[in-house]
Amino acid sequence: MSITLNALLKSPWVFHLSTGSCNNCDIEVLDCLTPRFDIERFGMLLTGSIKHADVLLVTGSCNRKSANRLKVLYDQAPKPCVVIAIGECSLSRGMFIHSYNCPVPLDKIIPVDAYIPGCPPKPEAIIAGAVKLIQKVRGK
Amino acid sequence: MARREEILKDIQTRFREDIVDFFDKSSKRVYIEIKPESIVRVAGYIFKELEARFNIASGVDARTHLEILYHFSLEDINLLISLRVKLDRENPEIDSLAPVFKGANWIEREIHELLGINFRGHPDLRRLLLAKEWPAGVYPLRADYREWDRNAIRDRGV
């Protein structure tokens, strides 16, 4: 595996993006970053700016307005970049599947690398999903 | 209690020709149905003289007509007054309350773009929540809304 990808997995900087969620998944993501689960031992830091981000944690079902903004933001994240979709709403729009404002699921708008189901997923589930993603990227 | 009775009797006598129906549901909620022409007078009286707080307005598509409910609350006597107006489906129009109090400005924009009710006299009736590419004239919260987007994916793929 190339050295840049190896370095990326050892120090992934996390950026949290909500495309119109009910904020429950956002609270669970925030729980993951607290000292109890301590992601700094894996080298993860929460960054404020999208241009410092390696991992995008996307929550929420994407409605029409935030789809435009999401495409702009995804272009500004420097590649190589990993996208993780958290919660049912970002997997397949969950219960908003027939809503007039959510036409397509998230992976038709930006490419997604890992899916974490749950409404909302527990922090342990989020960490397990991240570990599976790292193993998948390493095993390639 | 006495003040509550006094206020309700006052409204009933003052606006006798405008009130169509008066439903005293419980000690906390009162539904007053009025004619659409008199909304500015009645709402102005409740907001200014009674000093009630304007909470929100809600719009509904009942099958035969469109309705708007304006909710005013009087916190010191724990009373929520809801003013109901019924509008017909072909040409729903009503006077805007935005010149009376500023809190009605955005909620009328939202009701206009989602239900298609025209507010006469509103200073700025633009789009609030829907995206730019939403076609004009399509009102999603009406009962006869049908999907217009060809690229929408509505099955879960399983």
Place this chain on the structure above:
Amino acid sequence: MYLVYLIVYGVIATACIGLVASWIDRKLTARIQYRVGPPFFQPLRDIVKLLGKETLIPAGSSKGMFMFAPIIGFASVAVASTLLWMNSGTSAQSFLGDIIVVIYLLAIPSISIMLGGFASGNPVARVGASREMKLLLSYELPFILAVLVPIIKSGYSLKLNEILRTQSMNGSFALSISGILALIVFVLVMQAKLALVPFDIAEAETEIIDGPLTDYSGTGLALFRLMKNMLLFTLPFFLVILFLGGFHLDGIRILYSFLKYIAILLVITVIRNTNPRLRIDQAMKFFWGPVTGVAVVAVIFAILGM
């Protein structure tokens, strides 16, 4: 010959010790907060990862200055650190006025962050850079006054090895009243120069978005982070030379030098973890008020010979 000094001592040694110091800081912060911290090579991994990402240049920025600002900062810290290292070896070479050069060079990293913030066309970066500018204006005066005290006490000389020689003859300057006052002022100003809490107003005040460094990605950000880590070594080194007798690289005195450096680093980290962040007007009042007063008192004591 000087080029060898620059590359080996200025860049490589400073970078290595700076990265280890950054690790110590993060691990100690994590332990104080009851959690496990990052593993040992983490700051190095951060910088290697940033070098592998693509660099995005915003469209509304002035592109030359945007790319040039991290290089200015990095170069100034490397040269300042070389000057300091050159006085600690056995062949100490210093010239008249080199302490003034070091003071100027150590003001440039903050200026380069400011330049970078203004050069990206981002309003958030602009606000962060203007706060950095205000902070810079307020802490430079106590800094110069605090550096003035060892100059006065070593007989009004402007050479670094004169200061070291006076300290090795008479005992280090921190054991006198004016020395202690100047040391306290220097520690507070160092906290602001390193952009650490309670004075990291520019970087993390716009806490959700990273201040002047918002638009940097890839190589520029790697250079800025490396510059900050090297500054974490250079400034305590300057303090040790001025007040605590300098580094000595022969025999048992290596251990003493090491302990002096670690003690300063511990003071920085403990101040960082036990204080909230100040607003910009509180920080300016703090530096122009009590800190400058204490520095002036220290200079007066130094002139009187105490």
